[in-house]
Amino acid sequence: SQFTELRGLYHLRETIGSGGFAKVKLAYHALTGEKVAIKIMDKRSLGEDLPRVKTEIEAMKDLCHQHICKLYQVIETETKFFMILEYCPEGELFDYIVSKDKLSEEEARVFFRQIVAAVAYIHSQGYAHRDLKPENLLLDEDQNLKLIDFGLCAKPKGGMDSQLFTCCGSPAYAAPELVSGREYLGSEADLWSMGILLYALLCGYLPFDDDKIPSLYKKIQSGKYDTPSWLSDESKSLIASMLQVDPKRRVTIRHLLAHPWLMADAQCPVEWHSKYKRCLDEDCLTELAVHYGKTKKDMEASVSEFKFDYLTATYFLLLEKKMKGRPVRLLNKI
Numbered sequence: 001s002q003f004t005e006l007r008g009l010y011h012l013r014e015t016i017g018s019g020g021f022a023k024v025k026l027a028y029h030a031l032t033g034e035k036v037a038i039k040i041m042d043k044r045s046l047g048e049d050l051p052r053v054k055t056e057i058e059a060m061k062d063l064c065h066q067h068i069c070k071l072y073q074v075i076e077t078e079t080k081f082f083m084i085l086e087y088c089p090e091g092e093l094f095d096y097i098v099s100k101d102k103l104s105e106e107e108a109r110v111f112f113r114q115i116v117a118a119v120a121y122i123h124s125q126g127y128a129h130r131d132l133k134p135e136n137l138l139l140d141e142d143q144n145l146k147l148i149d150f151g152l153c154a155k156p157k158g159g160m161d162s163q164l165f166t167c168c169g170s171p172a173y174a175a176p177e178l179v180s181g182r183e184y185l186g187s188e189a190d191l192w193s194m195g196i197l198l199y200a201l202l203c204g205y206l207p208f209d210d211d212k213i214p215s216l217y218k219k220i221q222s223g224k225y226d227t228p229s230w231l232s233d234e235s236k237s238l239i240a241s242m243l244q245v246d247p248k249r250r251v252t253i254r255h256l257l258a259h260p261w262l263m264a265d266a267q268c269p270v271e272w273h274s275k276y277k278r279c280l281d282e283d284c285l286t287e288l289a290v291h292y293g294k295t296k297k298d299m300e301a302s303v304s305e306f307k308f309d310y311l312t313a314t315y316f317l318l319l320e321k322k323m324k325g326r327p328v329r330l331l332n333k334i
C-alpha cells in the first residue's frame with residue numbers, strides 16, 4: 001500500500017469519505033482482522049488548522065464512551081496524521097433517516113437517548129461538539145449511534161465555556177447566537193443543534209431551511225418554525241424547549257436526561273456515564289501476553305500506558321471482539 005507507516009499493521013481498502021482536509025479509508029487491523037476507519041490528514045493542506053488537529057487528537061484520547069467513535073491509534077509522520085478509528089458498518093444516520101423518510105416516536109426516542117448520552121458525556125469532559133448533525137452520527141452493527149466530529153469542530157478543554165467566536169458546522173443546525181456572530185457557549189449551541197436533530201428524526205425534514213444562506217440565517221434568528229399536526233404534544237414541547245432563540249432560556253442537558261418524553265415507554269433516566277471500565281480486561285491481557293511472549297504483569301504495564309500506538313489499538317480491538325461475543329484471539333503473524 002502507498003503508506004509505508006501502515007504496512008504489516010493495517011490493510012487499506014476503499015475510501016469511505018472525504019471532507020475538507022481529511023480522507024477516511026476502510027482498513028483491516030492485521031492482528032485481529034477487525035475493520036477500522038483510518039482518517040488521513042495531510043499536514044501541508046491543514047495549514048493553520050494544524051493545532052486544531054492536535055487538539056482534537058488529545059480530545060479523542062480523553063473521550064472513551066459507548067456512543068462516541070473510539071480512537072485506537074495515532075501515527076504522525078513528517079507530512080501526515082493517521083487517526084485509526086472505530087469503523088461503523090451501518091454508515092450515517094443521515095442515510096438511515098432518508099431511507100425511512102422519517103422515524104416513529106419510539107425509534108426516534110431510542111436514537112435521541114443515545115445522542116443525549118453522548119453529548120452529556122462530552123460536556124462533562126469539558127468539550128462541546130458544535131457540529132451535531134445526522135452526518136456526524138454513525139450506526140454500528142447493533143444500530144447503536146456513535147458520535148464523530150468529522151469536520152474537526154470539537155473545541156479544546158475549557159473551550160466550551162469560554163466565549164467562542166469561530167463559527168463552524170453546517171448552518172441548518174447552527175444556533176441563532178452562532179449565526180449572528182455573537183459570543184456563545186458551545187454547550188448551549190449543542191442543545192440547539194440537538195433540537196434541530198430531533199425535529200429531523202421525527203419529521204424527516206429541517207425546521208429552518210432555505211437555499212440562500214442569508215434567508216436561512218433570518219429564519220434561524222426568528223426561531224419561527226412549523227410543527228406538523230401529527231407530532232405529539234410532548235414532542236412539540238421538547239423540541240420547543242431546545243429551539244429557544246435566547247440561549248439562557250434553552251433547556252440544559254441535565255434537564256434533558258430526565259425529560260418525560262425521553263422517559264416514556266417506562267424508560268429510566270438516560271444513563272450517560274461511560275460504560276468503559278478503568279481496569280484492564282484479563283482475557284485480552286492474557287492473549288496479548290501469549291502473543292508477544294511477555295508475562296501478564298509486563299503486558300499489563302505496557303498496555304496501561306495507553307500510548308495510542310499499535311498495542312493500544314490491538315488491546316481495544318480485542319476488547320471490541322470480546323464485547324461482540326467473538327473469540328478473544330489474535331491472528332498469527334502472517
Ligand SMILES: COc1cccc(Nc2ncc(-c3ccc(C(=O)NCC(=O)Nc4ccccc4)cc3)c(OCC3CCNCC3)n2)c1
Pocket residue numbers: 016017018024037039056059060063068069085086087088089090091092122127129135136138147148149150151154
Ligand atoms: C457502510 O458504509 C459506510 C458509509 C459511511 C461510513 C461508514 N463507516 C464509517 N465509520 C467510521 C467513520 C469515521 C469515524 C470517526 C471519524 C472522526 O473524525 N473521528 C474524530 C472524532 O470523532 N472526534 C470527536 C468526536 C466527538 C467529540 C470530539 C471530537 C471519522 C470517520 C466513517 O467516516 C466516514 C465519514 C463520511 C462523511 N460523513 C461522516 C463519516 N465512516 C460506513
